[in-house]
Amino acid sequence: MARRTLLWSGALAGPLFVLLAYWFRFEAPAEYRTSQSWRPEVIMGVLYPVFGAFLLSRRPGLVVGRLLWVIGLFAAAYWLLIPLSRLALIEGWPGAVLLRWTASWLFLVEFLPLLMIVSLLFPDGKPPSRRWRPVLWLSVALIAYNVLYAWLRPVDFRVGPYPAVNPFGLAFVGRLDWIHPHVMEPITVAVAFLAIGSLAARFKAGDPIARRQIALIAYPLLGTAIAGFADMLWKEIPFWLFATLTCTAVTLVPVALAVAILRYRLYDLDVIVNRTLVYATLTVILGAVYFGLIFVVSLAVATQAAGLFGALTVGALFQPVRSRVQLSVDLMLGIERDPYRLADRLSRSVQRAEDPSAALGAAVRSVRRGLGVSGVAVEIDGSVVHTDGLLADKPKEVPLVWHGEPIGRLLLYGRGRADHRLVGVLTRHVADLAHTVRLLRVSQETVINTREAERRRLSRDLHDGLGPTLAALALSVDTARVRLTTDPEAVEPSLTALRERMTEAIGDIRELVHGLRPPALDRLGLLGAVRALASDLPEPRVDVAADDLGELAPVLEVTVYRIVQEALTNVRRHAHATSAEIRLTRTTTHLELVISDDGRGLPRQPNSGLGLTSMRERATELGGTFTIASRPTTGTTLTTRLPLPGS
Structure with missing residues (x-):
């Protein structure tokens, strides 16, 4: 709490210093007022502490946030000391010379760190690599040198007839004045641009998201460096042009920094x-x-x-x-910050959803926006079903309870307006939706299992009931045909046709039974049935590797069997492979099936045929995933992950 108060006190102090600076400027006699009524420090003093305090309140320890906060306060203090020290010198206040001396060098500890240190430490607070550490230390050394030079340079900071000789000035430092503008200033400028160039190294080594972040911040920093050193590089630059360019650039720095962070869901x-x-x-x-x-x-x-x-x-x-x-x-x-109005808005967004799952997703998004947190997740029966935002750091866990029954948790990531009233009201609505989604999942699983059990029963009845009956009829007809002694020429054709029709009926019944539930699953189990499929044909050679699968739900057995059956058909017809492998692995939450071959792979633009579509639909029907990895001449790998019931 104390740290947060300090941060926002500093954020308020920056604009207040800027306002006081203008007040002291008008307090001085008109003939002694400074002609500069606008400098980049005005923008930096107002914006930087606010941005820095906000970032630090959301993410304590963020190095860039600390730098923004400190740089902004230094800029505001520098802009305040300019008119304050002039007025103090004119009025003869005690310590006026020290104020005037401080105002002569304070700008160095806000402008140079902005270019050198922020560039090197964005975005993670570390240099791009160890090779850039010397540049960081050189930057710190050059900042210290420039400040020390300003401290010890013998100079008179007079205001009109009022002298203010540097109380710490040393004569030998004054004799080195020719070195500073011709040697040290060019080195400082070169190292500043080198520090900004470190962003190019990060850009080259970064992923696509990091590259976009770096691109956003690189342009404002480069513009700040060019505008800031313009008066050094071009002595005749008009002040209004210098102030306009620099103010524009320094304004874009915190904005670009915020966008670079916020665009990719950090805040x-x-x-x-x-x-x-x-x-x-x-x-x-x-x-x-x-x-x-x-x-x-x-x-x-x-x-x-x-x-x-x-x-x-x-x-x-x-x-x-x-x-x-x-x-x-x-x-x-x-x-909306009122909890009941926020709950009403959440209800209206839920009513527009197409189904309970979509409604829960809309509720999760509304909760994240309403609470101002960086991420929200809903967990039902130990499984995360909906997320929104950035799920980082350790979440705050809020239990979801429906009529006294715990059904899951609401996970809140980041720090927002997560007060008890808002969380309590929103959690009740989320719990209702989570209960509905839970019932839907249970009912879907029940429907699938019931359907599969019914298919299994029908398969058994057809196979054990109607099939033997028709076979017996065929046998009876054969017996009658053999024993027929009278008028065989008239009876023979009819009996033969009847026999053929019965044979076809038996074949149809067997195909129907096989389509409902493969008999091999009941006779051999899943692993045995898969091995039987692998050994149907000698080419290509198919190896089967599996752990102890234990007892599986019937719906899982049929799904795995059908996917293996379709995949091996594709391998034998299209892959031109010499060998293939089937791996079955059971974890605590999933059953994983991997089928790979060493064939020619899929074409660059494969058509999604009936076989691939069927396998994908079978996997997604159970809430699983189906992926294909293929490269020309290196074969194809199909990976299916099916959740186990209760996981």
Whole structure:
């Protein structure tokens, strides 16, 4: 709590320093005011602490977030010290020379680290590789050198007739003035661009997501370096052009950094946009109130009293104005913080879903947005059925209970507005949907198992009942034909035709029985039936490897048998393979079937024929997966993973 308070206090201090800087600027006599009314530090002081505090509150320890926060505060302090030190020197305040001395070098610890350190440590807080560590240490050394040079350089920071000689200046440092602009400054510029070049190394070694992240941040940093060093490289650059280019570049840096993180689901984009709009609007409103009150009060009382009255008024208005601005921004972005209105919105989104599973998915998305967390998952009976967002770090577990019966868990990842009221209201709705999905899964499994059991019963009845009966009839007809002694010429053709029809009926019945449930499964079991399929033909040679499969549900046995049957048919007809292998593995949650051959593989654009479609449909019908891996001349591998009941 203390750390969070410190972070957001710093985020508020940055804009406040910027406002005070303008106040002190107008407090100085007009002839001694600085001509620079706008610099990049204004943008950095307002934006960087807010972005840094937000990132650190969501992900403690984020190095880039810490750098943004510190750099922003240094920038705001530098912009404040410029007019404050001038006014202090004119008014003769104690310590005015030290303030003037600090203002002469403070910009170095916000501009150079932004270019050198942020570039080298984005996004994971480490250099791209060990080879870049010397560049990191060289960057730190150059920053320290530039600061030390500014500390010890004998110079007069005077304001008009008011002198301010550097109290720490050393004469020998002044004699080295020719080295700094001609040697050390070019080295500093070169190392800064080299540090930015480290992003190219990350880009080359990164995956597609990392490359897009790096591309987003590389352009603003490069633009900041070019704009920031423009006055050094081009001495005659107009100040307005320098300020415009630099302000634009430094504004894009935190925006690009946020997009680089948020675009790939590390955080939620609407939260960053929400907070940015809230605090930017708050800064504008309170700034207008502050300066308006100062103007009005200064007409009647002393200037110092006007400033104190304005500061007290802004402090008193901060919380109520923030609440109203937050509410307005929430309404504009469609964010609801009231738990009951949020539950009503969740219900409406669920009602538009096509089925209970889609409704649960919509509810999960609504929960993630409503709570502002980075990821949400719903677990039913130990199995995760729906997820949304980034599932990282250790989740907060919320039990899902339906009428006193535990049915699963709601897993919340990341830190958001997960207060008890919101979680409690939303969890009840999610529990209802999870119970419905659970019933649907159980009913689907029951239907499949019941159907398979019925097929098995029908197979047994047809095989053991009607089949033998028809066979007996055929035998009776044969006997009658043999014993027939009278008029054989008239009876013989009829009996022969009847015999043929009976034989066909018996064949049809046997095919029907085989289609419902292969008899080999009952006689040999799954493993024996698979080995029988493998040994049907001598070519190609098919090896079968399997662990102890234990007792399996009938529906699993039939599915595996049919997939093996279809796959071996394809191998023998199309693969031109010399050998194939069937592997059956049972884990605690899945039954895995892998069929591989050393044939010519699938064509580059294979047609999804009836066989492949049938195998895929059989696997997905049970909630499993079916994948094909194939390369020309190296064979084909089919992998099927079927969940075991209760997993």
